Amino acid sequence: xxxxxxxxxxxxxxxxxxxxxxxxxxxxxxxxxxxxxxxxxxxxxxxxxxxxxxxxxxxxxxxxxxxxxxxxxxxxxxxxxxxxxxxxxxxxxxxxxxxxxxxxxxxxxxxxxxxxxxxxxxxxxxxxxxxxxxxxxxxxxxxxxxxxxxxxxxxxxxxxxxxxxxxxxxxxxxxxxxxxxxxxxxxxxxxxxxxxxxxxxxxxxxxxxxxxxxxxxxxxxxxxxxxxxxxxxxxxxxxxxxxxxxxxxxxxxxxxxxxxxxxxxxxxxxxxxxxxxxxxxxxxxxxxxxxxxxxxxxxxxxxxxxxxxxxxxxxxxxxxxxxxxxxxxxxxxxxxxxxxxxxxxxxxxxxxxxxxxxxxxxxxxxxxxxxxxx
Numbered sequence: 001x002x003x004x005x006x007x008x009x010x011x012x013x014x015x016x017x018x019x020x021x022x023x024x025x026x027x028x029x030x031x032x033x034x035x036x037x038x039x040x041x042x043x044x045x046x047x048x049x050x051x052x053x054x055x056x057x058x059x060x061x062x063x064x065x066x067x068x069x070x071x072x073x074x075x076x077x078x079x080x081x082x083x084x085x086x087x088x089x090x091x092x093x094x095x096x097x098x099x100x101x102x103x104x105x106x107x108x109x110x111x112x113x114x115x116x117x118x119x120x121x122x123x124x125x126x127x128x129x130x131x132x133x134x135x136x137x138x139x140x141x142x143x144x145x146x147x148x149x150x151x152x153x154x155x156x157x158x159x160x161x162x163x164x165x166x167x168x169x170x171x172x173x174x175x176x177x178x179x180x181x182x183x184x185x186x187x188x189x190x191x192x193x194x195x196x197x198x199x200x201x202x203x204x205x206x207x208x209x210x211x212x213x214x215x216x217x218x219x220x221x222x223x224x225x226x227x228x229x230x231x232x233x234x235x236x237x238x239x240x241x242x243x244x245x246x247x248x249x250x251x252x253x254x255x256x257x258x259x260x261x262x263x264x265x266x267x268x269x270x271x272x273x274x275x276x277x278x279x280x281x282x283x284x285x286x287x288x289x290x291x292x293x294x295x296x297x298x299x300x301x302x303x304x305x306x307x308x309x310x311x312x313x314x315x316x317x318x319x320x321x322x323x324x325x326x327x328x329x330x331x332x333x334x335x336x337x338x339x340x341x342x343x344x345x346x347x348x349x350x351x352x353x354x355x356x357x358x359x360x361x362x363x364x365x366x367x368x369x370x371x372x373x374x
Contacts, residue, residue: 002035005355006080008097009088011113012042012050013063015232016248017204018276019088019113024252025173029348039080043067043093051080053093062204062233067093074099082106084355086147088113090139098142107144107358111168112153115294117160118271119208133160140164144358147351149274150295168354171347172279174340176252179285179332183257190244195224199320200262200286202255203277205233210268210291216313217266218242221320227266230258260284263328264320270311272296283339285332289319299342304334 007026011019023040030038043055043065053073055065067073073096077085085108087097094110101108117136121129140146140162147168148154157165192198201214211229215237218227222242229237232248239245249255259265265281267290275296278288282304290296292307300307306319323331 002037003083003355003359004037004039004081005030006039006041006077006082006085007088008041008077008085008093009113010043010064010066010091010093011088012040012044013061013065015063015204016250018274021252021280022170022276023088025171025176025344026348028173029171029344033345033348034352036083039082041077041080051076053096060234062206066091067096070096070099074103078103084109084359086111087143090116090136094139098139108142109145109147109354109358110140110143111147112149112157112273115153115156115271115273117156122208122271137161145354147354150272150298152295152298153273166354168351169342169347170274170276170279171344171351172276172283172339172342173252174283174343177256177259177280177283177339179260179336181253181256181284182260183254184261186258186261190226190228192226193224197225197264198262199225199227199264199266199289200230200259200281201227201266201277202230202249202259202281203267205229205231205235205237207235208269208271209235210270210311211235211237213268213311213313213316214266215240215243217316217320220313220317225320228258228262230255256280256284259286262286264289264323266316266320267291267296268308268311268316269296270294275299279339279342282335285336287323287326287328287331287335289316289323299338301334301338304331304338 007023027038030036040050042050044052046052053067054069055067058064058066077100085097085101087094087110098108117129117132120132146165148165149170151167154165154167218225228244230246259281265286265288267278270291270293272295288305292309308315308319
């Protein structure tokens with residue numbers, strides 16, 4: 001009998017984000033490569049894509065919604081009769097998932113898409129970080145397994161006393177994000193001269209992304225450098241003659257076209273649990289300049305990227321300028337090779353092997369890559 005995987009997350013809103021793209025990629029892969037059914041449950045209304053839960057808007061979140069009715073949400077999850085529940089955040093909805101999982105007798109797994117402890121400490125001080133750590137120990141102790149997208153995040157969780165943590169990276173669909181998707185009219189639409197050196201960032205506009213560092217770096221670089229920021233969120237960056245802001249791009253194909261058309265992908269975040277947008281750019285053959293910190297550092301490789309140890313605009317400007325002495329064609333080829341290690345076929349094959357272990361069933365009709373077979 002086919003299984004039913006249920007992904008539950010509050011990280012789903014009209015302004016998109018990496019978790020949405022990841023779950024859409026996962027849904028496509030499940031449909032193509034397994035006999036399982038895949039559903040997504042989020043706060044908000046039912047759509048043709050997701051099942052909705054009662055919720056309220058979260059002010060200042062950039063479109064996210066918060067659910068408070070623990071029992072009602074648990075009952076809706078139960079009605080879907082999942083075989084495995086995967087929870088993408090540790091908040092109120094996680095408890096609803098745990099309640100449903102207990103009544104159904106099915107495993108509940110957590111995936112850490114954000115480092116809420118560090119975020120709390122940065123916003124409200126160390127006391128808040130310690131309080132969040134205590135809460136995380138409480139909620140994750142009830143989970144059957146905790147998945148950390150990076151080894152860095154796995155260490156963070158273990159250091160606060162959370163057990164049953166395993167490293168499970170996210171996956172990118174390298175058939176969608178590939179160099180051949182390049183949109184050769186993208187630069188023209190932005191009215192950029194042929195000589196422009198285009199730096200691109202794609203993702204949420206949030207405080208922890210440190211977009212002001214990227215804006216400062218491109219101002220220091222001057223002509224012919226231009227920074228294009230693609231996304232949306234509560235921290236809209238400053239627009240100038242050197243900075244263009246484009247709205248969130250829901251279409252993965254159009255996003256891939258833009259990433260492939262850029263010269264360099266830049267990311268100044270230092271709290272990333274993984275770095276999916278960075279990997280999508282690399283899959284498109286675009287070299288990367290990013291903070292050599294948190295989960296991002298694990299994706300960087302010297303032949304395709306430049307890691308920046310300092311989070312200053314000057315350090316980023318110097319790192320970008322260092323690419324003028326590099327073979328960019330070779331870097332593009334190396335970036336693509338690096339991304340292929342995280343292709344959806346590899347990553348989700350490993351993930352479903354974990355599902356098989358925790359549910360004590362056979363892996364459901366997978367055609368696994370050789371390195372993940374057996």
